[in-house]
Amino acid sequence: MIAHPIPQAVDFILVGGGKAGCLLANRLAEGSEASFLVLESGKDLTDEPWITDLNALRGQFKSEELTWQLDSVSQEYGETAFKRDNVSLVTEATATKILLNPLEPGPLTATGVEVSFNGKTHSIAARKEVIISAGTFHTPKLLELSGIGGRSLLDSLEIPVVIESPGVGQNVQNHLMSVVSFELNEGIAIGEGGQTISLLALPDRQQQQDLFNEHEPVEPESKVSYEIVRKIFADKTEASASFLLAFMGMPNFATLVLMQTLPISRESCHIHSKDTNQSPRIDPNFFSNP
Numbered sequence: 693m694i695a696h697p698i699p700q701a702v703d704f705i706l707v708g709g710g711k712a713g714c715l716l717a718n719r720l721a722e723g724s725e726a727s728f729l730v731l732e733s734g735k736d737l738t739d740e741p742w743i744t745d746l747n748a749l750r751g752q753f754k755s756e757e758l759t760w761q762l763d764s765v766s767q768e769y770g771e772t773a774f775k776r777d778n779v780s781l782v783t784e785a786t787a788t789k790i791l792l793n794p795l796e797p798g799p800l801t802a803t804g805v806e807v808s809f810n811g812k813t814h815s816i817a818a819r820k821e822v823i824i825s826a827g828t829f830h831t832p833k834l835l836e837l838s839g840i841g842g843r844s845l846l847d848s849l850e851i852p853v854v855i856e857s858p859g860v861g862q863n864v865q866n867h868l869m870s871v872v873s874f875e876l877n878e879g880i881a882i883g884e885g886g887q888t889i890s891l892l893a894l895p896d897r898q899q900q901q902d903l904f905n906e907h908e909p910v911e912p913e914s915k916v917s918y919e920i921v922r923k924i925f926a927d928k929t930e931a932s933a934s935f936l937l938a939f940m941g942m943p944n945f946a947t948l949v950l951m952q953t954l955p956i957s958r959e960s961c962h963i964h965s966k967d968t969n970q971s972p973r974i975d976p977n978f979f980s981n982p
């Protein structure tokens with residue numbers, strides 16, 4: 693159900709109509725009396741076949757309407773959710789601030805969101821909860837703009853600190869990928885689609901293991917993945933990297949994609965301005981940890 697006009701109050705607000713937002717809206721609304729509102733920055737492109745048909749995926753890369761700021765849309769995940777009477781969606785609506793109520797006794801409560809819609813700023817109250825599902829990069833952006841984050845960053849941007857939480861925007865994990873395409877000799881059969889093959893031996897295994905053991909995890913949350921990587925070093929047959937051989941519709945070309953399966957380096961993603969229209973800044977930090 694498309695919300696029109698934009699409501700002033702609902703029970704649950706979900707910021708972001710991507711996979712997480714749509715799935716959560718669908719599950720939480722099932723058999724519930726509560727009202728749910730999904731706010732999505734992107735346009736409603738649910739009628740576009742290259743969105744609803746996964747085989748048409750390649751069209752997305754050509755689109756001028758979708759950018760790598762992840763201004764994506766509610767895809768087929770939303771279809772079931774938005775058929776429910778108690779779930780509504782507003783597209784091209786960007787949450788710019790979480791409204792937090794510090795005046796009530798007890799813990800701080802998110803009481804709604806401020807939204808930029810049709811060139812105006814609206815406040816929408818949440819009677820029960822605000823759920824932030826704005827994706828890896830825009831979730832920390834919204835938290836920091838709302839005063840939830842590391843003190844030094846917020847102080848430097850003159851954003852009042854509402855909740856000091858230095859982990860916001862930290863510990864981003866990403867698979868570094870290198871891609872090489874090459875032309876094949878005539879007559880080489882390449883088959884259809886892509887083939888995924890895992891397992892690559894590390895040439896300086898011992899040296900890498902020693903380096904790895906010298907460095908303790910920088911962040912406590914990384915301990916689990918450190919343990920997994922330790923196991924990989926201990927067992928020569930474990931996968932340490934993967935490669936994907938893909939044939940992207942070109943009869944005589946193959947693409948080799950090399951990818952870390954368990955990166956230990958951690959990225960960060962933070963705002964660098966109070967301006968809500970500015971994209972957050974990502975520091976990839978590749979290879980900062982062996």
Ligand SMILES: Cc1cc2nc3c(=O)[nH]c(=O)nc-3n(C[C@H](O)[C@H](O)[C@H](O)COP(=O)(O)OP(=O)(O)OC[C@H]3O[C@@H](n4cnc5c(N)ncnc54)[C@H](O)[C@@H]3O)c2cc1C
Binds near residue numbers: 712762766788
């Ligand atoms: C190139 C690429 C390839 C990937 N390949 C895979 C893969 O093969 N397998 C896999 O499992 N995962 C893959 N991922 C990761 C996958 O896309 C994410 O894990 C998944 O989309 C996360 O879902 P999400 O709902 O958290 O975020 P998203 O799907 O990013 O949804 C967030 C939504 O919030 C909206 N939004 C952001 N800020 C606001 C705001 N302030 N107000 C309102 N709306 C807002 C955005 O427009 C977006 O629609 C890939 C990602 C990329 C970029």
